[in-house]
Amino acid sequence: MAFDSQPKFSPDGKWIAFLSDREGSDNVWIIHPDGTGAKQVSKDPGSDFVTPSWAPDGKYIFVSKVPSGIGAYELWMYHVDGAAGFRLQSRAFTGRSAQRSAE
Numbered sequence: 001m002a003f004d005s006q007p008k009f010s011p012d013g014k015w016i017a018f019l020s021d022r023e024g025s026d027n028v029w030i031i032h033p034d035g036t037g038a039k040q041v042s043k044d045p046g047s048d049f050v051t052p053s054w055a056p057d058g059k060y061i062f063v064s065k066v067p068s069g070i071g072a073y074e075l076w077m078y079h080v081d082g083a084a085g086f087r088l089q090s091r092a093f094t095g096r097s098a099q100r101s102a103e
Contacts (some may be wrong), residue, residue, distance in 0.1 A: 006051065009033075010058045015080070017041070017052040017061045028052055028063055028078055041078045042085055062088070 002022035009016055015030045022029070026049050028042040041061060042049070050073070052063045059080055064073040075088040 008052050008054060010054050011056055012058055015058070017054060019049050019052060028061055030080055039082065041080060041082050
């Protein structure tokens with residue numbers, strides 16, 4: 001049974017982006033709000049995805065992606081037509097927070 005999660009409506013309300021393992025591994029999908037027209041947007045069997053978000057024009061979905069296992073999340077952009085994704089940034093998170101200097 002597939003696990004679908006993290007749904008986000010497109011800006012025009014005609015689509016929902018979500019994460020699903022319905023093809024065996026987590027990927028980005030879109031579907032109409034009535035449940036029809038499901039389409040796999042990303043095709044990456046070796047990664048984990050979180051926090052899908054729509055571009056204002058509704059043509060792209062941004063998502064954080066990390067290779068399965070240990071690694072740093074990277075910001076990726078996928079066209080809703082399902083073309084290969086584009087990595088937007090790959091700076092590793094160091095885990096350190098900003099500290100205020102003593103005044």
